[in-house]
Amino acid sequence: MGSIAIALEEKGIPTVTLYNQRHEKRFMGTILQKGYVDYPAINFDEYETFTSEGIRALAPEAFDFMVEGLTTWTPPYLKPEGDRWVPKESAFTYSGDSYQESLDLFNRSYLEMGWGDGLPLMPPTRERVDALLRATPVSAETVIGRWGPSNAYFTAEKIAVAAAMAGARPEYMPVIIAALEAVTSSPWDAFFPVMRSAVPLIIVNGPYAGEIGINSSSNAFGPNPAYPANGAIGRAVNLALAAIPGNGRGIKPSNLAGNPASYAGIVVAEAEGVISLTPGWDPVSVQMGYPAGTNLVTVMGVDQMDMSVLGSIDNIAACVAPNRDIWPGNRKMWEAQYAGALVITEMQIVIDGQMGGKTKADYARELWESARFPVDEFRDLILRSEFGEPVEPSGFVKSLLEEPDVVKKGVPVAAGPDRFLVLVAGGH
């Protein structure tokens, strides 16, 4: 629908789009990705559009917008400035009868504008943002990356605004900036965020993790008052990714069930103290090619987490299903793409690693061998069009299905064991 609207605009025919809300993210993503700053479109609550009564109720608003869209419409939130479009409003002031009321007004307003996650926001005042910026060596105008459907500029200052909203401390900024540099190095996809809800898994290696209190141990992926950094860093990254891009009011949330990790993110430090005692257990930073002790942030997009308590690799392997939306289209992507991260607890490494001699590589191989699917099951899951019709394999997928190892043992979800990151965190 978005492509058709834009194709008509490019023929010089003005258009306006009316649609139901479930299509918003994909529609506006398509528009912005095609190089438009904004576009006259209005959406309506989906369930209102399913009944004649609902349609009659929204018709007046639809009519007014339709007329405006074809005649007087201009981008409401951005204005041209040199070679960029910048927000019309760089700051907002809220005045209540008390400070508390002003704070409440700010929170409600930001949520109405699409900025926030529903939890209370800390106010990104000039003072707070400057304090966060002083904790980094980069200037406020430094562009850390560009990302989103309209390739928005992620400057250090805008990242600090999101970090302030999340309640992050200044010492968290180097990790937040590094994580966003990693995420913005990968292009935004118009389709994938609609159908899935990937969230950055942020793995922090090196002594800095301990200095600022990122948890690697008990309840590493959950809340722990002794380790406030994990949640604040994750939330800052998620808020930045949602609020900085878009057409002035952020990127809309996923259409489907969503991901609870979109609130506080998935941030963890690797338990390097434990793994340094065990041969064959190099930290992720060393696996990535850096010297031991490097302060490193590694980011992987994940859309599900599964846990096997006292279970086996087979249990976990059964949860790693092939995914049609992200199945690689060529061998180069197949060999480059990671399939997931396997987290081994500190207790498990003591039992299997120190006492049993098992290494990270052993775990990765075991998972790779187990996470395989019969060819006919793979065909049913993967070889389908967007509308569910079967398609014949071609190119890379055809050659993969003909490999003897695949014919004999099933289709692996990853090109090799090294396509699983193995890290140690959680659990005394």
Add this chain to the structure above:
Amino acid sequence: MKKTAVLLAAALIAMPLLITACGTPPENADNALTVLSPQGAVEKGKDPAPRLETLEGKKIAFWLSATPDQLYAGKGAELYDLLEKMLQEKFSGIEIVHYADLPMKFTPETEVVDAIAATDPDGVVVGFGG
């Protein structure tokens, strides 16, 4: 009595000021809170087609991305019927290209775009899902 009333009034006025001073937030003494926008700048991109000066005397096409019985587009057809009527009531000389006279689907895209453009509309209403 008058002196007492003045002193009492002064005390009453001073008390709110004291209370305010104790509870004053660091940002602003009069409770206003100024916060920065998280919205980032974007590169100058393409401009959409120029808008119409008026809808009087114009030909407006309505394109629906699905047939009226397809659920994912809601009751977009009913909305379009209403909007077409409202347009004709409000603007004189309006010509409508009815959605049923255009392909009610969104693929293949070029076929849909060409069919709409072939009606030579001045403007197009696009909807309603997909």
